Amino acid sequence: MAGCSVLSVLVIHICLLLGLSFAEDPFVNYEFVVSYITASPWCSSAGVLFDESGFCCFFVSAFVNQLFGVGFLEFRYVFSFGDCYKWKFPGPTLNVTTNNNVVVNVRNKLDEGLLIHWSGIQQRRSSWQDGLPGTNCPIPAKWNWTYQFQVKDQIGSFFYFPSLNFQRASGGFGSIIVNNRDIIPIPFDTPYGDITIVIGDWYTQNHTALRKTLNAGKDLGMPDGVLINGKGPYRYNDTLVPDGIDYETITVHPGKTYRLRVSNVGISTSLNFRIQNHNLLLAETEGSYTVQQNYTSLDIHVGQTYSFLVTMDQNASSDYYIVASARFVNETTWRRVTGVGILHYTNSKGKASGPLPDPPQDQFDKTYSMNQARSIRWNVTASGARPNPQGSFRYGSINVTEVYVLRNKPPVTIDGKRRTTLSGISFVNPSTPIRLADQYKVKGVYKLDFPTRPLTGPPRMETSIINGTYRGFMEVILQNNDTKVQTYHMSGYAFLCMDYGEWTENSRGTYNKWDGIARTTAQVYPGAWTAILISLDNVGVWNLRTENLDSWYLGQETYVRVINPEPNNKTEFPIPDNALFCGSLSRLQKPQHISFATSVMGSSKQNLLFGFILMLSSLFSIFG
Template sequence: MAIAGSNGLLCIIFLVCYMFGLCFTDDASKYFDLELSYITASPLGVPQQVIAVNGNFPGPTINVTTNENVFVNVRNKLDENALVTWPGVQMRRTSWQDGVLGTNCPIPPTWNWTYNFQVKDQIGSFFYFPSLNFQRAAGGFGSFIITNRKVISLPYKMPDGDIVISIGDWYTKNHTALRTALDMGKDLGMPDGVLINGKGPYQYNASVPDGINYETISVDPGKTYRIHVHNVGVSTCLNFRIQNHKLLLAETEGYYTQQNNFTSLDIHVGQSYSFLVTMDQNASSDYYIVASPRFVNQTVWQRVTGVAILHYSNSKGKAIGSLPDPPNDFYDKSYVVNEAISIRQNVSASGARPNPQGSFHYGQIPVTDTIVLKSVPPVMIDGKLRATLNGISFINPDTPIRLADKYNIKGDYKLDFPSRPLNRPLRSDSSVINATYKGFIEIVLQNNDTVVQSFHMDGYSFFVVGMAYGEWTENNRGSYNKWDAIARSTTQVLPGGWTAILVSLDNVGVWNLRAENLDRWYLGQETYMRVINHEADPSNKTEFPVPNNALFCGALSRLQKPQKSSASIINERSNSNYQLLLVTLSAFIFTWL
């Protein structure tokens, strides 16, 4: 059937624009510029070099909406290589954009590189940070929030506003000094403090020196705010609480949770949560916001406490008195386990799609493989202090893994990572997990280290189905939650304990699996999971090709093109879209008119 006349032509143009997302680029794509540079700041009263983003510490919040295409141009004005990673943001079919050394060549000083990925079928609270050379210990981080499309209803009443809070332990030594200490086989020792939104503690008692700039969060009485909280620190789990206010847990790293009230919650390194907090207290004074360390000697670590102020617009005075107490569970080892397993999916809520989150019945899927990853305290390997998983301390190959595959670079890495701890000498190696595409696997994280750890997997969310103290055995599977376990991308593993996760390997690429504690990660406690579709796939449906602006290094250094500006890259994309529109329109017009 032909469509005739100008109205028909307009219909064709509208149809093609709609199909290719070319007429509504403001809705379909978002563009951001992030410039990493050094500035001098004194968050704990001591001048030091920190890493700013666009001149600010912490960096700006990136706000996007489900399914948008995101372009982030990162300009490196540091004096060393850099990459920015987006943990928890599930880049479908494009690990090329992941921002870690196993998948990306680093951005050299004075260069820029534009990341391009889609936040496909995703919502939630995340953050970005520089992934190389211990740089996160100096800053460079910021919040990354993915909001629902308007057609998907929220499982709660629309809040009156959004608030972002980053918490993290902090050292007054710069990141180069910290990594030098690790290189020399030393422990980092106790942090110098805890920052809230890049600022030091409010002077709640005489232990806090004068002149420290603290964070103030201003709110209106009676209103409800969604508060996104990220632990962006080095290695310390922090207990987060707001004096006299209930924290109604709403979401964590992309999944809506059962809405339980907490007076405080442990937030481990690399984790993100969002709470609904109603300002229902009287305004006789301001209130404390506290982030204090956990799993440490509280008496010794007392000064390592972050304190900010919650200020009602009609407040009549400053916050005074003692800080709200942390959990009193010194003699109750079950407390932290019970708290963790109480965080569960809201299975009736819609996430990024209109179907309920619980419609994916993960507990009914047969497990195709089991991997047990065992961590122990750092040890000396070949005269250097190293951290291991299953006895292997990872060394990043000179050429990123997937680039080595595409350009047939042999010997760059090994697909021989053991699925169980082996009784053999510890070693450093570029050993990678050879994973099976479309597999549904069980990963057991066994922490035989002396510190609580966080582990993270790029490119995926996984179901946290079990957690306990002790050595994991197959009998523990009987205690797994196979119905409403929370799905997330970063989970804690208690010292002397284990955490079990289930993950569906449906995202092709090479994905980093690592300790999120910066010291352990820096010392080699990581590997990669190579998830490749080995079936014939000439149309390349399961993985995007190497990006046109790819950086090359290692054995492929000869392929590196001259530096391009972000503007030229975006112009190239715009030109390509314009040409695609013309070609498609021509075909439609030729066919229909």
């Protein structure tokens, strides 16, 4: 277990502002202040003091490194008309409902640019809000910018994170819940409670040090541990875990059923999630209800989110372990890299004790995890965000218009730099975002020449993207020729099949075209392939990437550009009034001013009131 070293952690201060509706779909407004604290999950931490008046919150975040005797205090004022929260690590959960208009004003208190990506949230008709460098300019240091998007016809469990400069390795992430509207039933009894859990590997070095390591052509090496909700492990073993570490405790009532939404927000480690003596009834993943099946444990790969129903049906003789342990690694070496929390019944009579529940015993069976993934099926009879069965459009009856085979390999050297590739191309993010270049007809920013099959020549570094056909139907084969699991993400696709070996045209005979799960993130095992189908019905520029942060940082991504040949506001919202400009369009950027969050989706009354709130918030923030 790593020592108690102090590092910068990305945290979010939040205020949930007034959510008003003027006849149309409701608005939910958040104020995020993204900044650093000096702390470590393996150190002791003091509490947080705040004014409970609900009008003006005075934050005092105190972190004490007992080993070195170092203290740190940070003071923050945040103004709010609504509920005001203390700082959060991980970030606060965005809890919204289908068709809500979500407005998030982000104040960048960092010393570098910032973008927040709403992973899995389908930005219908507006890639302008996607929070990725292909569509948005970074929010400059000490500036604020307002995101506004609608969770249109969508339900499920997702998460958000900072998408630039390896910042996710220092935090700044949090869960997203999109609830069903009241008129749309969920396919199970309403749980007693809803619990979000974020798990992930963690390094004691912050994101700036980690990206220096990658830039120097080195591997990151084994992480220092696994966090559960931003906290270190419970001391289940006196040798592996030091005393005094703050660990996560989840308190539950006996006999009740809870919905646990679990996201792997880490850097590159696949994790097995399990709760001692409890079954995990899988119910939903990334916006799709699943056929309900019990698992004693489930592999959750980087970037994936699962939703379980867990009934607290055990006796209360003791607490129970919550475990997230590394997969596909040398278990002896990685034994200390294990996240451990506590499930505490309200009538518990003692502490958890004994060995942790065993992980899957599949060291000599590489198909175990794949078969587990194949067992996850779409519940095609359940209603999703609308009152009709999800999946009723039947993928098998739709003609595929384009096919791309994307192959990744271990890192290579290109022009003296260590890089990762997709189909022989290492992606270079342009200084002018792709969508912005299209809007202002800037030439030479990117190339529409991404190959349909892997290149046979030497790898190259380029801004090469896929030219998608509007209303087309794309088949993508992800072939993993690396030695570790890679997880790939693109919003709104269906997973059809996976298998070991090389994909061929004959592999289509194994596809599940009836109830293959629709999700946003699918794993590809080493020496294996995964097939997905993507409906190109959403105009914009959409990122297709590995979620493994080190591989992503080094170039393993591309974008799919979907353009309506007859542009109109019905298929894509116009560029927002508060758009940022950078690169070759920097001359268009005006000096920072207080944002009034104007948007094509909001009414003028709503925007004016929210702007007034933000103006007051900005005035109070100067005391920070």
